[in-house]
Amino acid sequence: MNWIIFRDCEVTKMVTVASNEQGMTITLVVNGEPVPQGRPRFSSHGGFVKAFDPKKSVDYKNLIKAYTKDVYANMPSFKPFDDAISINVNVFRNIPKSFSKKAREAALAALIRPTTRPDGDNYLKGVLDALNGILWTDDARIVDMSCHKYYSEQPRLEVTICSHSKAG
Structure with a gap:
């Protein structure tokens, strides 16, 4: 098994790739309070309605995207998965x-878990979109x-993506 770990100097992010x-398997760890996908906002201009993401959601998606730059920078041959994958998000x-x-x-022992809003699927939606x-x-x-x-x-937010076919 190959392990490649990238960390920035402030240890605010970590990307792990295993093959x-x-x-x-790619794991992204995004430190800081996780941000769920917000409800879309609507505006109308000239009789046309336009839907857009709230700024906080857009900013967090861009932060998640920035973490993938480590994968591409350190593995130039990496191509997006085009086979079956699984994704696990820990919030x-x-x-x-x-x-x-x-x-x-x-709570620290995971005997009490968050049962309040935001919903888990809203965190998942933001990661999938990003x-x-x-x-x-x-x-x-x-x-x-x-x-x-x-x-x-x-x-933090921990995202693990696993491909289900032989690594190439």
Whole structure:
């Protein structure tokens, strides 16, 4: 198995690429409070209605896209996956300040998980929108996807993409 790890000098991002006979796995770790896909906004100009993403969602998608530059910069032969892939998104949110010490410890042990908004699928939508056409050719290539929400003292988003064919 080959492991390639890229980290920037501030350790604000990490990209891991692993390859073996089953395929390739790419993991992106985006530090900071995760941002879900926001509801589209609408405006009308000249009788035409236009839908657009909220600025916060656009900025976060651009941040996720920026992480993929490490993959392309350090693996010039990398091409977006054109085979079956699976994607797993782990969302680590800040522990609420209102939690007692006991609740905080339970949250850190994953005994208490976030059951409040935003929904997990909104985090997943933002990641899928950001990486479509960059790490895979089309959303139709995704055969398995999951999203898990946790509490953490270090909020972040962890995205793992696995190809299901022999790495080339």
